Amino acid sequence: MATVPENASHGCPGLESTDAGRASACAGCPNQSICSSGAVGSQEDAAAQLVAERLKEVHTKILVLSGKGGVGKSTFTAMLARTLADKYSEQNFGVLDLDICGPSQPRMLGVQDEQVHQSGSGWSPVYIEDNLSLMSIGFLLSSPDDAIIWRGPKKNGMIRQFLSEVDWGTLDVLLMDTPPGTSDEHLSSVSYLKPTTGKVGAIIVTTPQEVSLLDVRKEISFCKKMKIPILGVVENMAIFECGKCKKSSEIFPAKTGGAKAMCKEMEVEFLGSLPLDPLITQKCDSGSTFAGIKESALVVLSQICEKIESYKNN
Incomplete structure (x- = not known):
């Protein structure tokens, strides 16, 4: 079973390519000779089989990606998770x-003081709602201030553990x-x-x-490859509406047409725009639900949930 080698560069052609x-x-x-021979280590094959066995009851896996840091990817993930759990309460x-070096989901989802437990069936994730759980x-x-100073192989090992040892049910x-970005963690996960x-x-x-869209184009190319x-x-953070005067401003001007124009150029679907809302920041810092945020954001989140549901069922 072929897997993309760890520590591959951004320009890696992949094992499926004749140029591998x-x-x-x-x-x-360091993996050049392995790739050129078409062989992979038995340890990696065994790890992939463990992951496949563990995730066989997980119907759909959605990677939330960004080309740059600071675009609100983790915030969006937390908002989307809560919206999905609320909209489809029977699922x-x-x-x-x-994000091994910058784990923020425990705080954003309000469970930063919880601990995971290990049993014979693996790590038990922490539950936010009856139908929503988290592993991070x-x-x-030992402390939220601890720095994780790991090289690629150790991070990849942690990802492998998360995928193969968490008992999601x-x-x-x-x-x-x-x-x-499109680095070791992404190659290993995929x-x-x-x-x-x-x-x-x-x-x-x-x-x-545009400085953000330039890197998103690379992310799209990565997914296609x-x-x-x-x-x-x-x-994300498309429009800011002042809470006092109610005027709207573009904090990050879309001089080239923004994400919508880029999606048309790259032939991918545009899912919608979310506003820059100070209330969202407050909700993330406190780990509370996202009730009360702008209706425009709730509409877009609901539409994205429907897109995921459609993809899952088709």
Whole structure:
């Protein structure tokens, strides 16, 4: 079973390519000889089988991606998770915080003081609602201020543990909050997820300005190269409405047409725009529900939930 090698560079052609181990981007990669021979280590095969076995009752896995940091990807993931759990109360949902060096989901979902427990069936995730659970490395730290100073292989090992040892039970959707970019964590996650049963997809988060859209184009290219279906792109922090005068302003001007124009150019679906709302920040800091945020944001979140439900069922 082929998996993308760990520590592959951004230009990695992938094991499925005839250029694997032979492309110019492969020069200097420690996995070059393995890729060129078409062989993979038995340890990785065994790990992939463990992941497939553990996630066989998780119907749909959604990677939440961003090209840059600071675009509100983790905030969006938390909002989407709560909206899904509320909108489809008869279904079960999970959030996996794969941002190893910057785990923020425990605070955003209001469970930063909880601890995970381990049993014979694996790690038990922390429950936010009856139908919404969370796993994050934040639960395993002795202090929230602890820095995680790990090289790629150790981070990849932690991701492998999360995917193969967390006892999610039966989930309709697992949202996976990833770090920014297209690095080791993404390659490792995708390589373990692709052989699993069910569906795998991606939602990409950006802000309107061109400096963010430039990196999102790379994220879209990454998904297409890795054959991960893109459900669409969300434009975050698009408009700010003053709480006093009620005037709207573009904090991040969309000089090139914003995410909507970029989606048309890249042939991916535009899922909608979310406002820059100070109340959302307050909700994230306190870990409370997102009730009371702007109606425009709730409408977009509900539409994205329907998009996920459609993808899951088709």
